[in-house]
Amino acid sequence: MNTRRHRSMLLAVAGTALTLSLTACQGGTDSDAESAGTSSAAASATVAAGDGKSTGTSDSAGAADSSASAGSSGAGGSTGTAGSSGKQASASDAVCTAGDITVTAARQDGPPYTHLVLTAKNTSHRSCKLPGFPHVQFLESHKQDVPAVAKSKPATPVVLEPGAPAYALVKFSDGGTDEDTEPVSAFSLTLEGDSTVIAVTAPGSGGIAVDPAKSLTGYWTPELRNGADDF
Known part of the structure; x- marks a missing residue:
């Protein structure tokens, strides 16, 4: 009788230990997965943020370059157009003829x-x-x-x-x-x-x-x- 009770107690303890071990292992797996998922999401967010920032900077630089080019062209055009009024004669100017x-x-x-x-x-x-x-x-x-x-x-x-x-x-x-x-x-x-x-x-x-x-x-x-x- 004592031997059977002792064996039952050993089986119960062993079952409890096995349950605790499985629970611990299962908990550790969930935690690791969650941690890995969090790290992966953070990495993705970082990459996405980095890409967005890089693209934005490139677009801004492109827009600035375009604006600068347009401004220079405009200024050049404006300067070129201002010159005809009050132009002084030079040796290269053709002389007016009766046909002109x-x-x-x-x-x-x-x-x-x-x-x-x-x-x-x-x-x-x-x-x-x-x-x-x-x-x-x-x-x-x-x-x-x-x-x-x-x-x-x-x-x-x-x-x-x-x-x-x-x-x-x-x-x-x-x-x-x-x-x-x-x-x-x-x-x-x-x-x-x-x-x-x-x-x-x-x-x-x-x-x-x-x-x-x-x-x-x-x-x-x-x-x-x-x-x-x-x-």
Whole structure:
């Protein structure tokens, strides 16, 4: 009897020990798996965060580079566009010819209504310089060019961009009743450096009354001068 009870107790103790051992092993496995899972998740989060940060930095740098390039291009374009206004003549600029421009004449406001305003407009597709003064001959019977007034000469020749005008004032008389004048409805004009004759129509239905002895011309200038006060 004692032997059987002793054996039962031993089996119970052994069963309990086995149960505890299995429980401990099972608990350790769950803990390890949980720990491994946590570590794996943390590693994945770290990699994901690292990738996101790296991508963001690269995009920002790319955007900054693009902005910088656009800014430089814009600034360059802006600088290039600012340059045509007020351009000064250089040796490389082509000289305007009769084929590059059209010339019109209008009577300057008066009285004494003794001056013409000549307008030379660049009708070509290139820029060109317009040096000197218009070589005007009013009368077939008077084959001399109208003398130029030196004080109207600009510091540098006018450079005409396509569509831009230049001006010259021409005095054709003193406006007196005792002058020896002749009626002129059209006259000839040549440009400096080009012998091609440009025919210019005089303003008004009756033309103008020209006194060759009193005629004077100014130089080509980029803006209209008050030639009646100068000569």
